[in-house]
Amino acid sequence: MTRPFRTPNFRGWRALVLHKPGPVTEALLRQFGRLGMQGQVAWPDIPAGSAAEVLFFDADLGHDGQFPWPPGGAPMPLIALIGSEAPGRVEWALTHCPQAHLLKPLGSAGVYSALVIASHAHAAQSRLEQAVASLRSRLSRRPAVLQAVLELMRREGIETSEAAYARLRRLAMASQRSIEDTADDLLRPDGRRRA
Amino acid sequence: MIEPVPLTILFSTSGPYAALGREALDGALMALAEVNSSDRHHFTLVPEICDPAGQTESYAPLLDRSLRRSGARHAVGGITSWSRKEMIPTIERHQALLWYGCPYEGFEANDRVVYLGACPNQHIVPLLAYALPRHGARGGLVGSNYIWGWETNRIGRELLADHGGQAAVERYLPLGDTDVQRLIDEIAAKRPDFILNTLIGPSSYAFFAAYARLAAADPAFAPARRPVLSCNLTECELPEIGPAAFGHLSTAPYFDSLPGADNAAFRQRIAARFGPERKGSAFFLGAWLGVHLLAEAMREAGTDDPDAVLRVVTSRRFPTPLGPLAIDHRTNHAILRPHLARVAEGGRFEIIESAARPIPPDPYLAEYAAQAPAAATPRGQRSNLRVVR
Numbered sequence: 001m002t003r004p005f006r007t008p009n010f011r012g013w014r015a016l017v018l019h020k021p022g023p024v025t026e027a028l029l030r031q032f033g034r035l036g037m038q039g040q041v042a043w044p045d046i047p048a049g050s051a052a053e054v055l056f057f058d059a060d061l062g063h064d065g066q067f068p069w070p071p072g073g074a075p076m077p078l079i080a081l082i083g084s085e086a087p088g089r090v091e092w093a094l095t096h097c098p099q100a101h102l103l104k105p106l107g108s109a110g111v112y113s114a115l116v117i118a119s120h121a122h123a124a125q126s127r128l129e130q131a132v133a134s135l136r137s138r139l140s141r142r143p144a145v146l147q148a149v150l151e152l153m154r155r156e157g158i159e160t161s162e163a164a165y166a167r168l169r170r171l172a173m174a175s176q177r178s179i180e181d182t183a184d185d186l187l188r189p190d191g192r193r194r195a
Numbered sequence: 196m197i198e199p200v201p202l203t204i205l206f207s208t209s210g211p212y213a214a215l216g217r218e219a220l221d222g223a224l225m226a227l228a229e230v231n232s233s234d235r236h237h238f239t240l241v242p243e244i245c246d247p248a249g250q251t252e253s254y255a256p257l258l259d260r261s262l263r264r265s266g267a268r269h270a271v272g273g274i275t276s277w278s279r280k281e282m283i284p285t286i287e288r289h290q291a292l293l294w295y296g297c298p299y300e301g302f303e304a305n306d307r308v309v310y311l312g313a314c315p316n317q318h319i320v321p322l323l324a325y326a327l328p329r330h331g332a333r334g335g336l337v338g339s340n341y342i343w344g345w346e347t348n349r350i351g352r353e354l355l356a357d358h359g360g361q362a363a364v365e366r367y368l369p370l371g372d373t374d375v376q377r378l379i380d381e382i383a384a385k386r387p388d389f390i391l392n393t394l395i396g397p398s399s400y401a402f403f404a405a406y407a408r409l410a411a412a413d414p415a416f417a418p419a420r421r422p423v424l425s426c427n428l429t430e431c432e433l434p435e436i437g438p439a440a441f442g443h444l445s446t447a448p449y450f451d452s453l454p455g456a457d458n459a460a461f462r463q464r465i466a467a468r469f470g471p472e473r474k475g476s477a478f479f480l481g482a483w484l485g486v487h488l489l490a491e492a493m494r495e496a497g498t499d500d501p502d503a504v505l506r507v508v509t510s511r512r513f514p515t516p517l518g519p520l521a522i523d524h525r526t527n528h529a530i531l532r533p534h535l536a537r538v539a540e541g542g543r544f545e546i547i548e549s550a551a552r553p554i555p556p557d558p559y560l561a562e563y564a565a566q567a568p569a570a571a572t573p574r575g576q577r578s579n580l581r582v583v584r
Contacts, residue, residue: 007353011561034304036561101298107287108305112559 008116010186011036014119016052018042019081027106035112052076059093059101060084071095077122079114081106099125117182140178148183198238200499201265202227202486203245205258205272205282210249211371212396215274215478218431218572219243219296222479223271226486227470231314236494240486243267247278249370254281262289262463265358269294271485273394274478276300276342283308292501294489296481298427298447300346307501309508310528312477313448313483315350316557318426321533322390322446324352325548331388332360333478337378337402338393340367345424349392350560363387368394373401379409390423399428400435407439418442429476433542440538447477448531450544461516473544480516484529488522490511521553528556 015037017025025041032039040050042057043067047111057066059080064071070096080093083104093101124131145168152164174183204223206216224242231239247253258270262285270286271278279295286293286307293305297312303312305429332355337342344367352362363385366378372581377399382390394402403494406423410416419442428445451462451474458475492501492507509524519529533552536544557563 007350007560009559009561030306030525031304034561035559108307109303112302 008119009116010112011055012118013037013053013115015039015052015054016042016046017056018062019056019058020044020061024058024104024106025082027108028111031108033113033133035115054079054118056081057093057096057098059089059098060104062092064095067096072097077115077118079118090161097142129161138178138180141183144183144187145179148186151186165183199241200238201267202240202242202489203258203261203265203267203270203272204486205240205245205247205254205261206482207249207274207278208246210247211275212249213452214431214435216246216249218429218476218478219272219274219482222296222475222482223486225465225479226483228468229464230486230490236490238490238493240490240497241265242362243506245272251275251277251281254278255285258282259285259289262291267445268292268499269489269504271482271489273297278438280342282303290501292489292505293470294485295319296483297478297486300343300350300576301560302346304526304528304558306486306527308527309488309489309505309522310484310526310556310558311481311522312529313426313446313531313533314528314556314558315347315560317531317533317554318446319347319350319391320354320560320563321550321554322426322444322535323351323422325535326389326422326444327354327358327360329422330422332358333363333388334360335364335382335387335390335515336386337364337366337368337382337390338360338394339395339398340369343395344393348391351391353548357583360388364530368398370395371396371397375405378402378460379405381410382406383413383416387421387533389421389503392423392425393427395427399425403436403439403443427477428545429478429537430474433538437542438540440542441540444535444540444547445538445544446533446535448529449475449480449534450534450536450546451476452536452544452546453516453534454546455518456542457514457518458516484515484520487515488520523556526556526558528558549550 008034014034016041017026017028020043021041029039046068054077055074056079059082074096078096078098080098080101082101099118102110111131117139148168149161149164152158152167158164158167168179168182172179206220207213208216208220227240227242230236243265245257245261247257261267268291270291273282273295274297276299282293283305293308295308295310298318299312299314299316334351334355336348336351338348348365355361363388364381392399392402421548423443429447430451433440462475465473489504490509491513492504495507496503509522512519512521523530530553533550534546535548538548539545
């Protein structure tokens with residue numbers, strides 16, 4: 001069954017706006033109010049203890065030192081506020097991997113769709129990163145799988161590596177663990193599962 | 196000295212939804228006559244009336260020419276959301292103010308627009324809150340093929356899902372299209388519990404006529420069993436639809452049959468101007484409110500400067516046929532009390548339920564999701580993210 005589409009809702013979200021106070025931040029705060037969000041403006045530094053579900057940042061005057069994480073390492077969706085389209089500034093903004101942007105000066109619209117796009121892209125990106133991390137880990141554990149196949153051939157007198165691998169897969173499925181974890185268990189001197 | 200103040204009035208009084216445009220124009224002109232004949236005001240409103248004939252691409256150029264030529268800083272107009280969205284860039288460029296008086300699908304809050312019609316939490320949400328428990332949650336969604344139909348039905352679909360139901364039928368007709376037979380055939384086959392109708396103009400009239408024929412052939416489609424629910428069906432269209440509308444439901448912040456002295460006086464003024472048979476409607480009132488509130492705010496501000504007018508109009512209540520009316524300063528939307536009415540024989544609306552009090556506008560439905568059952572409000576995206584420890 002497919003989940004019905006839900007109207008994206010940002011009620012209760014905290015937005016941090018890393019931008020000099022002025023018409024841009026006023027327009028943002030006005031739109032946050034209509035969306036049931038709380039906005040906090042910070043410039044040039046983010047005060048200690050700040051927390052937010054989304055960060056808007058100034059692409060015109062911003063610099064790496066303002067962010068408590070290295071470029072590309074933000075733990076929440078980022079929305080770039082772009083005034084100057086000078087390639088150098090756009091390039092710098094890109095190093096922080098914003099998922100959406102808004103052009104300055106801000107009108108009465110734009111924040112809602114930017115939030116929808118940025119939060120959607122951020123969630124998709126997080127899922128992708130998790131999948132890549134899991135694949136990387138499995139890749140790095142390939143030697144153990146190979147060793148476990150050899151160990152099974154030796155221990156159980158299996159003749160081919162294909163049959164030994166199939167045996168390893170069945171063991172993994174029966175214990176509902178990954179092939180890599182099952183291989184690690186097999187190779188442990190006492191042959192017991194890791195706690 | 197009486198100062199002339201130009202005002203652009205822009206309604207499609209010809210074309211596919213001309214009946215609605217003429218109704219709104221009548222409302223605007225009645226308010227204008229009242230303002231100009233009253234000695235409360237130190238100005239007289241000089242209208243420039245434009246007819247875009249329902250052609251979406253004509254709205255922006257006509258508005259631009261009128262604002263330039265007359266120097267007007269205010270426009271009252273627009274029926275469809277298409278036309279409103281077409282006009283907004285021009286309104287912004289001129290730093291003018293648009294007074295928009297129709298129900299619409301929400302997800303907009305422009306600083307240069309005053310929204311006097313109902314938004315979704317004031318129309319479809321209370322309408323379905325009434326209908327779903329009584330008729331069931333397998334709805335049929337029919338609409339005109341543009342943003343009003345799409346978005347209102349999308350909200351409808353979500354409300355159905357929140358009640359464990361779904362859309363049994365969902366179909367759209369091009370604006371002005373009256374070929375409804377396929378739609379009716381599908382409804383006859385799938386038998387939804389009710390119909391949510393966001394068709395406009397002749398498409399809607401044709402649909403009511405065909406649905407009445409279906410009900411005559413199969414009593415399971417009688418209005419009492421499977422009603423047609425509308426958020427934009429008003430008095431001005433009932434004569435077009437005739438008996439086919441009887442028994443069906445509509446929601447609006449204004450019906451001609453609303454009780455109370457404020458509305459009684461309003462109806463008397465309508466009768467005096469247009470004759471005793473003429474009824475008011477939400478479209479008539481929306482345009483009337485636009486001109487009336489503009490004049491009241493100008494009188495108090497002492498200028499037609501849009502920012503000054505907007506400050507006044509969002510800062511207090513104004514006596515209106517709806518009772519004291521306030522405009523929410525956060526969204527520029529009217530705080531409205533939705534009523535639900537049934538079309539009675541003779542072609543008038545019989546009010547069957549009213550909200551206990553006026554409902555603050557929530558154009559982005561932020562509050563609705565917050566109040567919905569927990570299962571219906573996934574907040575999965577939200578996490579507690581610390582920026583700086």
